[in-house]
Amino acid sequence: MSDRILYRLAALTGVAGGVLMLVAVARRAGLLPENGFTHALAPPASALLLLTLTALHLRQRREAGWLGLAGFVLNHLGLSGLFAIEFLTHAVLQYQDAATREAVLTGPGRPYFLVVALTFLIGVVLFGIASWRAGVLPRPALALYVPGLSAASLRAAVPEALYLGGLVAGAAGVLWFSVVLLRDATRPALVTA
Numbered sequence: 001m002s003d004r005i006l007y008r009l010a011a012l013t014g015v016a017g018g019v020l021m022l023v024a025v026a027r028r029a030g031l032l033p034e035n036g037f038t039h040a041l042a043p044p045a046s047a048l049l050l051l052t053l054t055a056l057h058l059r060q061r062r063e064a065g066w067l068g069l070a071g072f073v074l075n076h077l078g079l080s081g082l083f084a085i086e087f088l089t090h091a092v093l094q095y096q097d098a099a100t101r102e103a104v105l106t107g108p109g110r111p112y113f114l115v116v117a118l119t120f121l122i123g124v125v126l127f128g129i130a131s132w133r134a135g136v137l138p139r140p141a142l143a144l145y146v147p148g149l150s151a152a153s154l155r156a157a158v159p160e161a162l163y164l165g166g167l168v169a170g171a172a173g174v175l176w177f178s179v180v181l182l183r184d185a186t187r188p189a190l191v192t193a
Contacts (some may be wrong), residue, residue, distance in 0.1 A: 071129070091107075
C-alpha cells in the first residue's frame, strides 16, 4: 500500500471517528435519543482512530523520535482499551440490571478501566509533547487534541461537562488532523517513505 493511500484512508477514518465522537457527545448531552442505534455508534469511534493515529505517527516519525514512538504506542494501546470498554459498555452492560453493572464497574473491571484511562492519558500527553517538538503536525490541532482527549481520559474523575467538552475538543483536533492527512495524500513531496 502506498503512503498516499494510507494517508487518504487514515483521513477518512479520522473524519468518521471524529464525527462519531460528536454523535456520542450529542447522545450523552440529550440532543440525540438513547437507543440501540446511537449506542452502537460509540465503540467504532476509538477503533477508527487507530488508523488515523498510525498515519499521524508515520507522518512525523523521524522528527518525533523515541518520545513520539512511546507516545504513539501508549496512545494506541489506550485507544484499543477504550474500544474494549466502549464495546462492553454499549453492547453488554446497558442490557444488564443496575446491580450487575455496578458490580462490574466497581469490582473486577475497575482496575482495568483505570489502567486503560492512565495508559491513554500518558500516551496522549507524550504524543502531544513529541508532536509539538517535531513541528510537523499543526500546533492548533494539537492544542485541541491533547487537552481535549486528556480530559476525556479522566471521564470518571471529572464533571460530565468537562468530559463532554474534552470529547468535542478532541474530535475537533482529530478532524483537523484528518484534513492535514488528506491534503498530504495529494502532495507526494510531503509523503515520507
